[in-house]
Amino acid sequence: MSVDAEMLEALRQISTATLTMQLLKRGIRRSYVAGSQPLEPGQVRVAGPAFTLRFIPGREDISTRESYAKDNSLRDAIEAMPEGVFAVIDSRGEPGAGTLGDILAGRMKQRGVAAAVSDGPMRDVAGVKSVALPIWCTGAVAPPSIAALWFADWQLPVGCGGVAVFPDDIVVADDDGAVVVPQGLAREIASDGAEQEKLEGWILKEIERGLPVKGLYPPDEETLARYQADTGG
Numbered sequence: 001m002s003v004d005a006e007m008l009e010a011l012r013q014i015s016t017a018t019l020t021m022q023l024l025k026r027g028i029r030r031s032y033v034a035g036s037q038p039l040e041p042g043q044v045r046v047a048g049p050a051f052t053l054r055f056i057p058g059r060e061d062i063s064t065r066e067s068y069a070k071d072n073s074l075r076d077a078i079e080a081m082p083e084g085v086f087a088v089i090d091s092r093g094e095p096g097a098g099t100l101g102d103i104l105a106g107r108m109k110q111r112g113v114a115a116a117v118s119d120g121p122m123r124d125v126a127g128v129k130s131v132a133l134p135i136w137c138t139g140a141v142a143p144p145s146i147a148a149l150w151f152a153d154w155q156l157p158v159g160c161g162g163v164a165v166f167p168d169d170i171v172v173a174d175d176d177g178a179v180v181v182p183q184g185l186a187r188e189i190a191s192d193g194a195e196q197e198k199l200e201g202w203i204l205k206e207i208e209r210g211l212p213v214k215g216l217y218p219p220d221e222e223t224l225a226r227y228q229a230d231t232g233g
Contacts, residue, residue: 003049003084003168010190011172012047016179018196019172022189023181033161033178035093036117039128039135045174046134048086048114049183050165052158053077055091055099055149063146074145077154078104083112086171088180090158091120097148098141102127109133117171117178119161136178202227 011019016032023031053074067073081087087108091099100108100116101124108116115134121141122128128135145151155167163180165171170181181189203216203223216223 003170004187007187007190008047008049008170010194011170011181011186012045014172014190014193014197015045016172016174016176018193018200019179019181019189022193022196023179023185026185026189028182028185030163031179031181033117033119033136033163033180035119035138035161036136036178037138038173038175038177039122039125039137042175043134043173045172046086046115047170047172048084050088050167050169050171050180051081051085051113051154052156052165052167053087053089053099053154054152054156054158055089055094055145056152057092057094058097058146058148058150063148063150065146067146067150072153074099074104074151077151078107078111080154081108081111081113084114086114086173087116088158088160088165088171089116089118089120090160090165091118091145091149093119093138093161094148095121095138096141097121097143097145098123099145099149100128100135101144102131105133105135106131115171115173117160117173119159134173136173198231199227202231 089099105128117136121139122137125140157166168183170186
């Protein structure tokens with residue numbers, strides 16, 4: 001997995017709110033992982049290439065404790081995770097089972113995984129928080145994954161919170177949630193997103209000077225001319 005470190009760092013500096021606007025400008029309306037929020041308030045913003053994990057509905061003959069030790073289990077997928085990836089868990093939005101607990105999260109942290117996002121809850125939340133792996137999810141729950149799910153595969157396209165996620169797409173997450181940036185658009189969005197945040201920072205200062213929003217946001221031609229004169233942009 002080869003990801004441009006400079007581009008990745010540039011995306012990490014951009015808020016998810018800005019990223020969703022940049023994606024919307026390019027016709028992509030479903031980039032935000034709906035329902036997932038930081039497990040721990042105040043987590044740092046994280047960006048990394050997606051490493052996808054896919055669960056399907058559980059079935060009583062296969063969703064068993066013995067399945068944990070079988071080949072191609074979630075444990076095997078964790079051992080295949082390269083350093084720096086952002087684990088994306090398709091748990092089908094299942095509210096009654098947690099896909100990660102403190103032990104699995106601890107192993108991911110030890111392997112250098114950057115973060116995880118799920119469209120379902122976590123379990124063993126106190127322990128997960130102590131591990132300090134940044135996680136975005138829908139909350140906390142007691143039952144394990146086998147109560148309602150079965151781990152099917154990894155590194156295939158998945159759906160997470162209503163978003164199509166392909167391996168190596170870039171995931172960025174902050175206090176507002178998690179956003180998926182298609183790999184092919186990542187570089188231009190990193191550039192345009194940085195410029196958007198520079199412009200919006202200037203606009204906010206104009207607002208603080210007492211100027212009305214109309215004409216400033218979105219900026220009209222006169223506003224853009226003043227911005228360019230002020231910033232040399």
